[in-house]
Amino acid sequence: xxxxxxxxxxxxxxxxxxxxxxxxxxxxxxxxxxxxxxxxxxxxxxxxxxxxxxxxxxxxxxxxxx
Numbered sequence: 239x240x241x242x243x244x245x246x247x248x249x250x251x252x253x254x255x256x257x258x259x260x261x262x263x264x265x266x267x268x269x270x271x272x273x274x275x276x277x278x279x280x281x282x283x284x285x286x287x288x289x290x291x292x293x294x295x296x297x298x299x300x301x302x303x304x
Contacts, residue, residue, distance in 0.1 A: 240304055243283045251276055255285060255298050264289065266298040273302050 244263055246253040251268035266287065268276040279285075287298040 239289060240284065240286050243279055243281050243285060246276075246279060246281055248277070253279070255287060255301070262296070264296055264298040265292070265294070266301050270297075270299045270301050272300050279303075
């Protein structure tokens, strides 16, 4: 799947992605990044990811720049 980074919370190491299909924003954690460091990301970056179910609802995994 593909989307854009909506918000980054640098001091906590997580952020949110707005999917291209405009569904609900997805949470992601810095541990789910592939091929990029958290501090290299900027709000608005296009990323690809997979969706998984977490205890708090859907979340993005295997997040990488598109």
